[in-house]
Amino acid sequence: MQQMDGRFLITGSSGQIGTELTVALVGRYGADRVIATDIVKPNRKDCMTAALDVTDADSVKKLVKEEGVTTIVHLAAILSAKGEKTPDLAFDVNVNGMRNVLNAASAVSGMKLFFPSTIGIFGPDTPKDNVPIETITRPTTMYGMTKLFCEQLGEYHFRKYGLDVRGLRLPGIVSYRTPPGGGTTDYSIEMLRAAAGGGNYTCFLKRETMLPMMYMPDALDAIVKLLEAPSSALVHRTNFNVMAFSFCPSDLENEIRKINPCFSVRYAPDERQAIADTWPRSLDSSAAAREWGFSAKYTLSGMVRDMLMNLAPLTRKE
Ligand code: AKB
Secondary structure (H helix, E strand, O other): OOOOOOEEEEEOOOOHHHHHHHHHHHHHHOHHHEEEEEOOOOOOOOOEEEEOOOOOHHHHHHHHHHOOEEEEEEOOOOOHHHHHHOHHHHHHHHHHHHHHHHHHHHOOOOOEEEEEEEHHHOOOOOOOOOEOOOOOOOOOOHHHHHHHHHHHHHHHHHHHHOOEEEEEEEOEEEOOOOOOOOOOOOHHHHHHHHHHOOOOEEEOOOOOOOEEEEEHHHHHHHHHHHHHOOHHHOOOOOOEEOOOEEEOHHHHHHHHHHHOOOOOEEEOOOOHHHHHOOOOOOEOOHHHHHHHOOOOOOOHHHHHHHHHHHHHHHHHHO
């Protein structure tokens, strides 16, 4: 178990990444070191839990102060597809939530803050392949615009108040424990769930839509590595590009078919296609590798095998 003073506060802990990252942090630092929060009090027994609305500045400040929080993992956010349906909510949760968390964090000396940014901060003018950290960032979605602002607001707190802020631009994250909600890359998980349940799938993106992706164990490993990196090693702060591999829906379909030859996908792109069309195909993750040792272990075929094996018993229960 790693030694640490103070506690982790996780916002949005009931979401796709939060449910698994909470388990990882409890395993690494101990149950009494982790407070899992979400807008509805999380239903879990492995650590302390609380209801926390990140748009309520006073509640965020109070919890941080009263519970001796020294690291905030700020995951609460509205993702791309949901953000286009509810832009005001996305603005409120993503921008005001981040501002409240940053203000609470900067008021405590020695505080560390992690938050995920996204490939959504890129836009149609960004080059498509091997995209560097510094490039044209003109997102066209509310999600992308708010997350780009979060990166910049984080940098502002680092420069102005010395807050130890760290952030990653995550690609699509594939996982089986908690379904994601409201993302554009969610098709991949839906496809794998359909295959594991013995059904076929209608995909909301075109078969050739190539996007950068990563399997959850590699994402958790990346977050923990970035959190634990010595501050002095970080040249970048809130905008590390990371990805494991790129695939398009038909690559995933073909990979599933190697295990389940009867599986088939129908392609019926909807409004989420326009979001995916503005995102890059691949990212240059070399700064993350150089500055804090990022590496991803899973390949597409390894991920598909592991997903189908783990989803089979879960989809039987559903
Ligand atoms: C989404 O699809 O909105 C997210 C993301 C790529 O940030 N998974």
